[in-house]
Amino acid sequence: MTETVLVTGIGGFIAKHLTAQLLAAGYTVRGTVRSPSRAEEVRLAMLAHGLSTDRLSFITLDLERDAGWEDAVRDCRFVHHVAAPFPLVQPSDREALVPAARDGALRVLKAASGAERIMMTSSIAAMMYAPRAVSRFTFGPEDWSDPEWSPNTPYVVAKTRAEQAAWAYMDEIGRREALTAINPGLVLGPPLDAHWGTSLDVVSMLIQGKYPAVPPVAFPIVDVRDVAALHVKAMTAPVGGQRLLAAADTLSLSEMGQLLRTVLPQNAKRIPTQQLPLGLTRFLSLFDKSLATLKPDLGRYPVADSRLITELTGLSLRPAAEAVKAAALALSGKTHY
DSSP states (O other): OOOEEEEETTTSHHHHHHHHHHHHTTOEEEEEESSHHHHHHHHHHHHHTTOOOTTEEEEEOOTTOOTTHHHHHTTEEEEEEOOOOOOSSOOSSTTTTHIIIIIHHHHHHHHTTTSSEEEEEOOGGGTSOSOOSSSEEEEOTTOOOOTTOTTOOHHHHHHHHHHHHHHHHHHHTTOGGGEEEEEEOEEESOOSSSOOOGGGHHHHHHHHTOSSSBOSOEEEEEEHHHHHHHHHHHTTSSOTTOEEEEOOOEEEHHHHHHHHHHHOGGGGGGSOOOBOOHHHHHHHTTTOHHHHTTGGGTTOEEEEOOHHHHHHHOOOOOOHHHHHHHHHHHHTTSSOO
């Protein structure tokens, strides 16, 4: 009998890749969905990529409700908590996303308290957003974002508080080593179907030339295939109690635009590369909700120290340019999902 693995939010961008890799490795996968329609979407995506769905099942659950989570984790040796809200436009209340993110994570952890290992998909949002004296800086697994820092968005606050609550709970029950947090950068790369996460909207907007110029922001980038592979490796590698920072090199939106012009020369004229002045961007962010989301990133160039994951798991990350290229080709129809 194969080992059963739970994947929460199985319909998400990362979770679909994780599910594909788990099935290919011979695991039985049970996925949580909020709507039965998402189950069929995932099933079709697996079949489209030549994977049998005989060892794939679904359970309809809500992270904001207690009911059903014990049934979901029953007989699961490993649990991947991937589900999390990531709105492109942030709510006005900076604490608005905290209850769903924090309480949802705690529901999964409490139900899965007997699992051998729990992988929680956190984010660099929980690591790199704190006051800095310089615009270019390096951050690592020991760093935490400051939820009280005024520029921080509700998403940053929620991811930070949720991960902190998770570690506090595992310390409380004496099982810190059973938890591994995986903190990806901006997740790009190829989607498995036409349903992808918010992170790919960044590439989509650049390709479509929705804005004539880009704000002065930069992000450490990671390929979705590597994020999924790290989740799989974390199940058995000596990473219990660790925060695994998964991000390759950093690209600014201007640098991404320049790269995309070479990947999609037919779109080159409309892909923006010019960078807006910092002061003007800050002023415009007072009126533009999508720019307001970037407030804590304005004028900063963060560099991720992800050496730990290679040391502990042997995984080497693809360059950021490869993740950007793969995303662009898929979104433009140059490659199949």
